[in-house]
Every structure is written in structure tokens, then in C-alpha cells.
Amino acid sequence: MEAKNTADTLGSGFLSRMALNDNKAGMEGLDRDKINKIIMEASKGSKFYENELKKEQQVNQRIGRMMKQAAQITEQQLQSAQAQVDKLTAVLERGRELGRVIVHVDMDAFYAAVEMRDRPELKEKPMAVGSWSMLSTSNYHARKFGVREIFAEYDENFLAVSLDEAYLDVTDHLVQRLSWPDSMRTHLLRSAGDGERKESVEQPAPDDLSPVLFEDSPTASASPCDAVGAVVFGTSAEEAVREMRFRIEQKTALTASAGIAPNMMLAKVCSDKNKPNGQYRIPAERQTVMDFIQDLPIRKVPGIGKVTEKMLSSLGITTCAELRQKGALLSLLFSETSWHHFLQISLGLGSTNVERDGERKSMSTERTFAEMSDAEEQYGLCRGLCRDLSQELQKEGLKGKTVTVKLKNVNFEVKTRALTLSSVVSTEEEIFAAAKDLLKAEIDHVSPHPLKLRLMGVRLSGFVSTDDKKPLQKSIIGFLRTGQSESGGATQHISLEHGVTNVSPEKSSNLMHPDALCNRPAANLRLAEQLSTGQTNQEVSKPESGPKRNPESFFQRAHRLRLQANQQEFPGVSDTGHVLLNPVRTECFTCPVCFREQESMDLEMFNRHVDKCLSGSSNAPEEKGGSVDAVGDCVEGEGSWQVHLSNASQDVTDQRKGSSKPHGASGPNSTHPQANVDRQPVGPAAPSGRLFKRTEKREPSLCVPGPSGSGFQDPSRRAAASHTIVTEAHGCHGDDRKSTSVGETPAEAARLDPRNPNLVCPVCSVPQDTTDLVVFNRHVDVCLSQGILQELGQHVTVSKPSNPSCTRVKGFSREFPRSDSTSRASDSRGKHKR
DNA sequence: GCGGATCAG
DNA sequence: ATGGCTGATCCGC
DSSP, X not given: OOOOOHHHHTTXXXXXXXHHHHHOSSSTXXXXXXXXXXXXXXXXXXXXXXXXHHHHHHHHHHHHHHHHHHHXXXXXXXXXXXXXXXXHHHHHHHTOOOSOOEEEXXXXXXXXXXXXXXXXXXXXXXXXXXXXXXXXXXXXXXXXXXXXXXXXHHOTTOEEEETTEEEEEOHHHHHHHTTOOGGGGEEEEEOOOSGGGHHHHHSOOTTSOOHHHHHHSHHHHHOSSEEEEEEEOOSSHHHHHHHHHHHHHHHHSOOEEEEEEXXXXXXXXXXXXXXXXXXXXXOSOXXXXXXXXXXXXXXXXXXXXXXXXXXXXXXXOOBHHHHHHTHHHHHXXXXXXXXXXXHHXXXXXXXXXXXXXXXXXXXXXXXXXXXXXXXHHHHHHHHHHXXXXXXXXXXXXXXXXXXXXXXXXXXXXXXXXXXXXXXXEOSHHHHHHHHHHHHHHHHHHOSSSSOOEEEEEEEEEEEOOGGGSOHHHHHHHHHHTTSOOOSSOGGGGOOOTTOOOOOOOOSSTTOOOGGGGGGSOHHHHHHHHHHHHTOOOHHHHSOOOSSSOOSSOHXXXXXXXXXXXXXXXXXXXXXXXXXXXXXXXXXXXXXXTTOOEESOOOHHHHHHHHHHHHTTGGGSHHHHHSSOOTTTHHHHTTXXXXXXXXXXXXXXXXXXXXXXXOOSSOOTTOSSTTOOOXXXXXXXXXXXXXXXXXXXXXXXXXXXXXXXXXXXXXXXXXXXXXXXXXXXXXOOOOOOSOOOOOOOOHHHHHHHOTTOSOOBOTTTOOBOSOOOHHHHHHHHHHHHHHHHHHHHHHOOOOOOOSSGGGOOOOOXXXXXXXXXXXXXXXXXXXOOOO
16 A cells, blocks of 8 residues: 555545554554643633733733833924934944855754644543643654754854754855865655655645656656656755755755845744745845844744733834844843844844854753642752752852742742852752752742742853853864854864864865865875775764864765765766766665665655564664664564665665664663664664654755646746756665664563653663652753763764765764754843833 | 842753 | 743842
8 A cells, every 4th residue: 555656645545544644553642641731721711811810910011111202202302312223223334244144944843743643543542641741852863863964064154043953154164165066965866655645646746756857757657666866956045045955854854944134133934934845035235134134023023022012013123124123222222232132133234154053051940840849849949959050050060159949820820039149059958058048038938838849940151151161062062063162162172183274264265176176185084084995983983073164064065975985885976967777875764773775765664664673673683683783673574665776776775784883772772872882873762652754845946847847836946946956766675674663671671661660761771760850851861971981982984885876974962062052043132121 | 239030951 | 822831131129
């Protein structure tokens, strides 16, 4: 039933496939969670709602005060204010920077989560409370893998603003890109072969791949099995971003939206414009920027939230044009930071400096729970929070002076109480000593006597300067950041041992033509050799943390080498031509548990594989059956079909067989979480639950039927379509991989059973004496981070591939450093006078 | 420095 | 979509 051919995939095959998907296990029980939520809402609802009303009233009062103030402003004041605004405007205008190409990429995974949740067929299935959060957590864990290395190829200093958002400055990349041959802008298309394309039909977008076009391709009729093609992208910014999104989707099955603009603020707004699975560009011209800004609702601007929107709206400001118009008034009503910020927005200005911001300033942990009025219980909880916080702090080697306790009572009223100590602290005892006092004061003095809490939190801030941070930890972060310059960190000591020549960061003069590779200095040749043979070490893997923008980044170089290797591998790939008989290998699904790339683009199979991995296959294959491919079992075992990529993917398989050990959870007897070090990248917290769901439309670039371009409706698109897709049929041949069924150990079974209160850590395999998923997750994180430390401390192993075409730079992918998760773009977002 | 509040993801 | 969680920042005191 699944073995429809590609053409069918887009036609009648949908329904049957969807039906099957509907029955797919794995997301069961979301409904229970939903119900729980609803019940919670119902019971607490009024309280919550009351509090919301109260907050709203406060905002209204604030607005009232502001309006009153506004009414007293004289014409005279307004005029002088206007003069000041004009002055600043001129200054800002002079400093306007249009020379950078900033990209904001935003993963669309949220929509996938919504769909998963809303699927009605999933009702009435049991599931542990909290799985929803686990599910989304696992999605987060999974999501970040595929995209990181891709981002780095376009901007090695890209800024990960959160798990699913990043800023890139692709200016330099674009310059280099101009000199690249087509082959370096060519990426393999993997046919999804799954029913996940229903969106393409149900909500067709102009960019969409037309089924007709696809049927026209030689693939569809030639092969009942699978189609493979390559897509050549152009050299423009839009093409580069399209390519990036294409690769992201090919690799992770998740779509991304992107904005391209001269600064971060505009890029962010742009990425929202054609979401999901779209992109938008604002050309680097002042007038274009201003035109774009005019009608833009201020609420779309990052930093303008609900309250600010409401306040401004009461002044008759809803668009950026009005924001500009009322600049003088705003300068009289808002703080300096606020109105400066407003003015910048209204001019379409924003930061062009895509750099991570500084050190973290605080760390906190808080928890919501059922009503709690018993003081002893509250103290106990407080201690627990302090313990958790202390552990997190020690992971980053942080010590701070100010302890803050946050309390939310059953009426949703929030209070914070802080105490600044004379010296820095970090241990549980130290923090608790302060927190306990703060809590006691509240318990003792709260008016309706028993303090009835629904949330408690502990925060530590006032960190000392960064010097005493553990160098190793810094280097990990630096590594994860893939080369972002560390602010005073120890990372800078770790330079490339086999230094990439430090070319001055001039823009075009240092362009490296690919062909010039052989002329590069010996050190680079050595690096190239190491990359292609897999002989490398941490120093080599460590991206350069020197000058911000080098002519060619480490990752770009790696990518290029890989492509060149591919060219050797596939002589059919033309350097300049568009006919690619044997397309290069490109991204594919990457299992978040075992980190293996999956040949199949079939989501269901992929999910099944992930489930298998999660259920403990990770400790099995090598020990039990030799070189059994852990991937294979999840395919044949289900009597399903297997996508075959004749050339390239076979190589991948070979590589896996030859070199990689399974990884993810260690065996049950393993004392050290990361005992077997010589494996591939460090695994993430084993996610529990289903992963990826492809929900979005197909990458628009794939629409290109061929050089003739007959399929284009949109002229602009046709013009932009310098890429050419050539597909090739591959016959079905037998899967030579063995399959194995991996039994679950009792511990694993316990872990997987959502009803079992004892959670088992997937890293250390030790059952955790808690049912609290937060606590559990935290434990897993600790385990993992220990593993990372250990692993990095020794060395970084890049497995030697049996085929140069498979050479990849193995990056660490565990998680964006915490400090990033909140670092926002430049915004000097201001609050307002009250 | 403290406490409240806004904003973001 | 919604609330929970984490973190940053600002404002007024």
C-alpha cells in the first residue's frame, strides 16, 4: 500500500496514505492531556481569568495616566520635541546600514505540533501526563540537529536566538557564492514518497510543486520505487536562502521560513511574512525599506508586545508610519530608551551585527504545582528548587550574589522577594539559606494567613565576571556556537592547530575559487586531507574563532570539499552543466537518537526508526549481531517499503556499517553515561515520543520542471529559477542490510511505559526515583552534559568514512547554549515611563 | 538594590 | 493555542 510510485504520491495515493498515517501509533493520548488541561482550566479558570482582568485594568489605568499626560502637552512642547526627533532622525539616517544581507530563519515546527495534537483519531488513547511537554521537548531536541551545520555553511557566526530561530549574516557567503560552480549549489532531492504532501494539494501555493510537473518528470514513470533528483540553486540571496531552507527540509523534514533584509529587525519581520514555509526579502534600498515599513503593524515588530501595542493604539498608532508621525508626542510620553527604539523602528532600522550577546545575567528555576499551603511542604519545595538551581549553576560554573524567590499564589498574583548577599554563592545550602529567609518572611506575613501557593521559583543573579568559569565549559559552548566569537572566554586559546590561513577579512579580494583549492597553503591541504579521510581531532574540528568573517568558513570549506569529493565519486556531475546524471548526496533525515542519516524520506519509516532507537535498539546491534544496521530493522520489519537511492545512499550505508557504533543510550550496565567514546556525535536526551511531522508545503524551488520552465505561473519565480532539477530513476534493488528485532530490556520497557511512575534515564539507564518530568529531564540533561564534557575532554572523533563523499564534519548538536535561548536580536527594547 | 511588569520564544 | 518556564530588561522607587 505504501509502495506507490512517485507520481501516485501526489495523486490518488494520498488518501490511502493518509488513512494509514491516521492509524499510526505514537502520538496516542494527546487528547488525555488536552482533557487534563481543560479540566485544569475549568477549576482554576475563574481565578486565572480574574487575574487577567485585573492585569488588564492595570494596563488601562496606565493608559489613562498617559492620556492625561498627553492632554497637558502644549503646542510649544510638541514643537521642540519634534525638533529633537528630527535631529535624531538625521543622525540615525546617516548611520543607516544597507550593506549587509541578514537572514532570519524560523522553523515552522510549531504547526506540526498543532497538527499532531489536533488529530482526532488520537483521542481516547492513554498517555502519561506531561507527555505533551515531553513530546515538544523531543521535537526541540530533534529539530536543532539538522539545521545547525547547514546554518554554519552560510554564516559560521550565525546567531541562534532560540532553538528554532537563528539570524545569519550571509553577506560574505553571497560574495563567495558568485564564484561557485553549479555543483556547489546543487543539492539532492529526495522524494518523500509519503502521503505527507496533502497540504500541497489542499492548500496549493503559487510556489508549490505541481503534481503534473512531477508526473512529467522522467522519474515518475520510470521507477515504481523512488525518484531522486538534484536541484541547482542560483547565486542570489533569495536562491541561497531557498537552498538553505530546502536543505533543512531535506534533512529534518521540517520546513523553515526565512526573511532576508538589511538588518535583523526587518529580517525577523520578513520571516513572518510568508510563514509557513516561505520567505520574503526586502531589497537593500532605503525607499524599499520605508515602503515596507509604512503599513507594517507595530505589533509585528519584535519587542512590541501586547501592552505596548495597546498603549500606542490608544494614541492612534497602529502602523509604523503612524509611529513615525507621532514621534514628537512619543518622546514626551515615553522614556528615552523607549522612544528612541520607536524611532528606529519607524525608520526601518535595526541591528546589522549578528552576534551573540554577552554572558548570562541570571539563572532561575520555577515550578507550578497544585495548591500548597503547608509551610513545611513549601520549605521542602524551596530546597528542591535550590538544589536544581545549584546543579544548573555548577554546570556553567556560575556563582551569584542575589537570590530571588518568586511566589505565585492561587489567585495568580506574583511576588518576588530578593536578597543580595555579601559574597557569591552557588551551592544548594547557600542558596537555600537565603531563599528560606525570603520565603519565611512571606509565610509569616501574608495577610490571609496560610500562604497558598501554586508556583515557586528561585533565581540567582549578580554573577561575577566570567574569568573563573571553567575553560572547558566555555570551549564547549564555543564549539556549539560553531565559531561565534567568545567574549573574553577561554575558547580563543583553542585555535586551529592546523591553522586555516588567516586571510584578512576583506570581502571580495580574497575570494577563493573552488579550483584554487589545490593552490592553497600546505596547512589547508592537510586540513582538506583530514576532512576527506576523517582523520581529524578536536583542534581541527574546532571552528576558527578568529576574525569574524573569513573568506571561507570552516564549514563552507568542508561542504565544498564534500561536494568535490562527490564530483570525483560521480563523474557525471557536471561542473557547469545542468544535467546531473548522478546527483550529489545531500541532507537527509537524521535520527535524533542514533544520529544516523536515514536514506528514506518516508516520514513514517523515519518515525518508526526513531521509535526503535528510543526503545533501546541503541545498545543492541553491535553487541548482539555484529554489524547489523539499526536502521534496517525498522524498515523491513514492518513489511513496508524502503526508499532506495542507488548510488549515494548506498555509500552512506556502507559508511555506517564500517565505522559507526550505535549510540544514544548506553547499555544498562554502563556506569559512565558516555562510556563508549569513540562513536559519533554526542547524543541528545533521548526524546520520548514521535518526532518529525512534515506538514508544510514543498520547497518551492522544487517546482522547477526543467530548463524550459514551462510550469511557472509566477513570472518573478521563473526569473529567479536559475536552478534546474533533473531527476533520475533508480530501480529497486534488494536491501542487502540485515534486519534485526531488538527486544526491550525491562528497564527500557519501564521507561517506555508512560504509566510507569519510575522513569529510567536513557543515558545512564538508572531508574529515577521521581515521577516529576521536570526533575527527570533535568537529570537526563546532567547526564548528557557530563557525557559531553567527558567526550570533549578526551577528543573528538570523526569516524573515518569508507567513502569520501560521505565526509561530514561532525558537529556537536546537543543544544544551543542556554544563554542563547533568550538572547534576542539587538533590540534595545524599552519599557515605558509609568 | 528591590519589586513589579513587559516581552519573547 | 494556551499556559508554563526561563531569561532579559526597564521603570520607579
